[in-house]
Amino acid sequence: MASHTGGAVAQSPAEAPRVRKEIPMTRVQEHQRLRGVDLQDADAWDDPYPYLADIRSQGQLLWSDDWQMWLSAHHGTSDTILRNPHIERRYEARCPESQWGSFNRLNARAALDMSGSEHTRVRKALTTVMRPTRSTDFSALVASEVDRLLDLLSASGTQNVDIVTGLIEPLPVNIICAALNLEEGIGDRLRNSSIRMVAAFEKGQTPAEAADSQLAARELEECFLGIASTSRSSSAGRHLDSLLEQVPGSLSLDEAVANAILLFNGGTGALINALGTGLVTLLQQQELASLSTPDAITLAVEEMLRHDAPLQLFERTADEEISFGGVTIAPGDRVGLLLGGANRDPEVFESPDHFDPARHPNPHLTFSAGQHFCLGAPLARLEMQHALRALVDRFPRMHLAAPPLREPGFVVRGYSTILVNLE
Template identity: 35%
Template structure:
């Protein structure tokens, strides 16, 4: 079957108007076709759900890590990515994911649920309901404390972990500045040294945490243990914070709430938060063999990116796609990816989001936006620096999950 004529796009992924609200631009591109060549980034971009899903699931499209240049200077950053499962394909990916998944699924998510509730209650007890930053005072500290506890990293290091994570993930944006690169190198160096020290301590004295499980398994090198721990912290922290902030702002702007306060009803709303304003907007793959996506032939060695935010607003899949509907069901979004690289931490992220959103809405039931949210000004990882809210504080009622 011959491929369709290739179209190109001049979409500027760093333009302020696009970064502020990419969805009208993505809709215009989708109307012209599901795939386009993007000369500025040197890769193909997808604009609908079907094409993005194909990119994520086709095994001929892999995650092929290539060290960033200059390699010697960026070695601390490269080391953390070269040895993590997300940047490798089978059989290495299969080996690492099996070992990390086995450790991750050893009851750690449910073990942490009471702790999430405790942290949520404690954080909200410290805010002023007349006006508080739900990102800085609630959504941001909660997941990093949870991930630190999951891994076995001292809670006192939580502020450092948050800073390191934010510095590293800025490298994923389009054309990071010299200052961003330097900060990422410093963060990767300090981050790796901290996790390496914890890993060595757990090898000598195992505890009930994920790093102990990773070390105990014996199938991962020390570099792979460090890279896996950093991946889980970065992915878990950034996704949870940005999904919460983006989704809550969208929900409050729309003037809607979950249809009820049961865990299932809050979970349905969380899925819409994941879909409506995706925290991760772009996930790239490299063709290891010739492959067609939506009729467009992608040559070996070429990159193609699934634009997840565009996929999650595809009107062919989602009725009234540009409207936040807290009761949307079904909701086949691609916020956690698909295929072999489907987000390993999705169960933990979903649990955190359901518990933290439910507790917030029960504690501050008449929550409203008190100011215009302040965006981070990034596209690949989309989120807010600050979301100021206000409301009347009450004693939260018991959720279905607490009964």
């Protein structure tokens, strides 16, 4: 998955300044300018979809003065841009370097912010860890981990159980730790730092929040450098062997660390939020017990991913002038793809605001598209499918015990607490 998270999310204008080209007013025609939509409104955090529908109704590609980028909530436009090799991910270093150094290094050396031959080289190394066929290797592990977590969850009681802390969060954390050959017991520490680092991608951080994100990036960098050092000197074959040993010479130590952190962030945050938001919708519509076959679960997972995307905004930067739908995108222009809006485009999805667990086909863009399509998508789907199957089998009458508590923010959508009654 791309979160996350670990993944492609918004850059915040509230933090320390970065060099950015301002678009002259004369270059944007009035009908190309976004009007009357504030995605930082608290109501948009709670339910962004009316706002995204408004953006979509105004045009395929619109200039946002607030965010200093072109925005699109259209599926076709977003899909085309994601696949265009001349509109790329490009990391812009944050200043001052003395504070953002670790954060800058981890992002600049990650495959997500690379292009061309450098991206190909690093992605090839990552494929040894996250190649699609490896999800088969993890099937038994995921099933076993789901059962173990649900045993612990039900042993603590069946009423007012927080399924986020009991299943939704530890499952992806433990599985990605296994994928990276990390030692047992380190997941909680890494997850805490990951949440705080990824918070830097949300709009409107306060100075104190930015400082905490900077600290979290340093914590992750130092932790993984230590793990990598142990891995290279240990005969136990643990830790980052998947990146440092299976592909010798293809990655530098710093690149291996940055991309291991990318995989951890992406393999936890976005998946945790996708599983949580999707499960809440299933329970609200009382659809859980109806998922009685593997095919039904497979389709339901895709609808969970579409209906409420865990990452609402992917950013790209043009490296040459491109004309698109009557809009001229100049070199250096940023383009923001509102994937939550694209996933509810009525030109592609019938009754797009309706959650239909049997929807097919379902060409959502939650995992992106093109060269940056999420490497972890097969594993993310596997984890969601196993979790749903186990919940249906063991707790078919599970229901919400209280309204779930949503995390604040627009870019990253998820719940901090989901209390359920298992029976």
